[in-house]
Amino acid sequence: MSYDDNFQKISKKNQRKNRNEHQAFDEAQHDYYRAFFTEDPDTFADAATVPENADRWSTWDQSTPLERGPEPHPGWLVTESAAVDYELGAVKSGKEADVVLLERAVPDTSRRCLLAAKRYIDPDRRQFRRDHQYRDGRGHPDARAARAIAKRTAFGLKAHAAQWAYAEFSALRRMWSAGVAVPYPVQILGTEICMEFIGTADGDAAPRLARMRCTAAQRDDLWEQLVESLSAMARTGYTHGDLSAYNVIVDDGRLVIIDLPQTIDVIVHPNGSQFLDRDVHHIGSWFVSAGLPARHVTDLTRRLFAETGVS
Ligand SMILES: Nc1ncnc2c1ncn2[C@@H]1O[C@H](COP(=O)(O)OP(=O)(O)OP(=O)(O)O)[C@@H](O)[C@H]1O
């Protein structure tokens, strides 16, 4: 058997494995909607008893294991039931979501960590510019939610935001496990995702790649990190779907890919190959304008197609 045949065989096997995993996620998603929307939203808040100055109890205990990040949970993560959450301020308000800096801490101890809470916005304020491509790739698992979304009822609007939150959380889990440089996904609860905060211990968020000026050596190092991460992503069969220098942040030289609600299954999605091509083109153009030879970008596209099993 030639190297190519062997590669194809292994890559088909990986794709089957991926698909089984995705199915498990989709089934979990179905259960998630059920649980979330039959629950009285007030049960999520226990405001009366929250210690002074805190904004809420830690929501960690309210998420089930599948609604939390992959195990083992990192040592820095505060998982104690006695912990509380402090909102330290807005990181960014966007069209689709607000990102808020949270401190999760156990009062009167030194246990604390910083989290980025991404809250999908209630739909009056938002446009889901990425809906169309998402719908092409996947149907909604819950017929009731799908009808409500189509009719834009209050329930439907909320389900819609939760659908995006869940899609991003699932993608973060999958990518984190595959070794892609993404923030560690801490938990999802309703329309809010908590993830590792990328930035300084003082709460300054890492800058976006688009804003960075760097030396040739730094640029080459970032490119290498990008190639590693995108290759790991391609081996899961997916591409980011909205990759650009705005969705990559850099923390003291460490490149981290963010904003993944619309990841695209390159093989299943009818335009999967175009999305992969576009992602590499968008992010590659930042590197080319920073002086990277353009052939590296072409090489990367070729490499990622090979990794996904599309030739
Ligand atoms: N985990 C994180 N750590 C630090 N900063 C973050 C994190 N996640 C997001 N941010 C910041 O918040 C901004 C918005 O996040 P993200 O891109 O995920 O949301 P968005 O609503 O899709 O925004 P946009 O429409 O601008 O793309 C990011 O550009 C980044 O500056």
Ligand SMILES: [Mg+2]
């Ligand atoms: Mg973004």
